[in-house]
Amino acid sequence: MFRLEARALSFDVGDVRILHPLSLCFRSGELVALLGPSGSGKSTLLTSLIGFRRAKGRVFAFGQDLYRDFEALKIRIGFVPQDDILHPSLTVERTLRYAAALRLPADMPEPYREATVRQVIEEVELGERKNVRVARLSGGQRKRVSLAVELLARPPMLFMDEPTSGLDPALEEKTMSLFRTLTTPDRLTVVTTHVMASLDFVDLAVFIAKGRLVYVGPPTQAADYFGVPDLPSIYRLLSKEDPRSLEQNFERSPLHRSYVADRLAGLDQDPPKAVASSPSSPREEPQASGSASSEAKAKALTPEEELARLKELRRARG
Numbered sequence: 329m330f331r332l333e334a335r336a337l338s339f340d341v342g343d344v345r346i347l348h349p350l351s352l353c354f355r356s357g358e359l360v361a362l363l364g365p366s367g368s369g370k371s372t373l374l375t376s377l378i379g380f381r382r383a384k385g386r387v388f389a390f391g392q393d394l395y396r397d398f399e400a401l402k403i404r405i406g407f408v409p410q411d412d413i414l415h416p417s418l419t420v421e422r423t424l425r426y427a428a429a430l431r432l433p434a435d436m437p438e439p440y441r442e443a444t445v446r447q448v449i450e451e452v453e454l455g456e457r458k459n460v461r462v463a464r465l466s467g468g469q470r471k472r473v474s475l476a477v478e479l480l481a482r483p484p485m486l487f488m489d490e491p492t493s494g495l496d497p498a499l500e501e502k503t504m505s506l507f508r509t510l511t512t513p514d515r516l517t518v519v520t521t522h523v524m525a526s527l528d529f530v531d532l533a534v535f536i537a538k539g540r541l542v543y544v545g546p547p548t549q550a551a552d553y554f555g556v557p558d559l560p561s562i563y564r565l566l567s568k569e570d571p572r573s574l575e576q577n578f579e580r581s582p583l584h585r586s587y588v589a590d591r592l593a594g595l596d597q598d599p600p601k602a603v604a605s606s607p608s609s610p611r612e613e614p615q616a617s618g619s620a621s622s623e624a625k626a627k628a629l630t631p632e633e634e635l636a637r638l639k640e641l642r643r644a645r646g
């Protein structure tokens with residue numbers, strides 16, 4: 329189990345403050361949605377939290393200083409950017425074979441590497457499309473190929489920028505449900521999204537307005553907190569109200585104490601949340617070795633065992 333902590337994170341471009349100083353703490357096992365109007369700073373925050381963009385302030389992951397130890401830690405971070413960078417003429421399977429050759433340890437035995445490729449294709453449910461060229465996939469399927477590429481290294485932190493943009497509502501819900509499944513107790517998944525319909529799957533919603541942190545807490549409490557009838561109304565409120573007072577209100581709220589301050593102070597004694605209604609057990613991340621902290625280590629599963637576990641999980645959920 330691990331935490332991702334941001335302390336007094338801020339980001340400026342010239343004289344313009346894009347992200348006002350904010351602090352956050354997420355825990356493994358959580359699926360987090362970063363929400364806010366266009367241009368509010370979601371991508372800036374997402375990339376700053378994983379060291380792909382260097383903000384002011386500090387970020388700690390796995391008990392280490394992420395900015396200082398980025399080279400050593402980056403193998404444990406999967407990042408799917410807003411625009412994919414896949415080669416259009418390769419098939420799904422070939423894309424993953426190439427990515428596996430680049431990303432998996434050079435001394436990994438060939439059968440193990442092949443099994444890993446097969447497994448991630450299954451995980452993102454592209455088994456039936458594996459021989460199709462990337463150019464002929466739908467937008468949602470291409471996103472899932474990008475996700476599969478990141479899953480190869482079994483990253484304990486999985487960050488995705490707008491993974492559901494451009495998807496129809498049914499597919500969007502299915503994708504969020506996939507993220508729920510992928511968020512095992514030893515993984516933290518963070519996604520930015522505009523879509524409010526599938527927040528049921530999410531543990532924590534984080535709202536940003538004009539670069540200010542205005543809400544962290546369960547999505548189910550957000551509408552009540554803002555005093556609006558439903559989640560979509562929050563967007564209207566965020567573009568209308570003064571972001572500074574929203575930020576101040578949040579800093580004074582019990583939600584801030586529970587979901588930010590107490591966590592950062594180490595006062596949240598309840599164990600990190602397990603995957604909702606999941607019969608799965610924690611699994612080992614091969615790349616998660618060498619951590620300075622005393623993170624719990626689960627038994628390592630082979631790719632075949634993991635695949636079997638995943639299928640069992642899907643069956644259990646119908």
Ligand SMILES: Nc1ncnc2c1ncn2[C@@H]1O[C@H](COP(=O)(O)OP(=O)(O)OP(=O)(O)O)[C@@H](O)[C@H]1O
Binds near residue numbers: 370
């Ligand atoms: N390198 C940069 N130079 C100048 N301005 C920037 C830079 N990066 C981000 N910004 C500005 O910072 C603000 C936040 O941008 P960001 O991309 O983080 O927003 P976002 O919430 O992800 O938006 P969207 O929902 O449209 O993806 C925007 O006003 C953007 O124009």
Ligand SMILES: [Mg+2]
Binds near residue numbers: 410489520
């Ligand atoms: Mg963005």
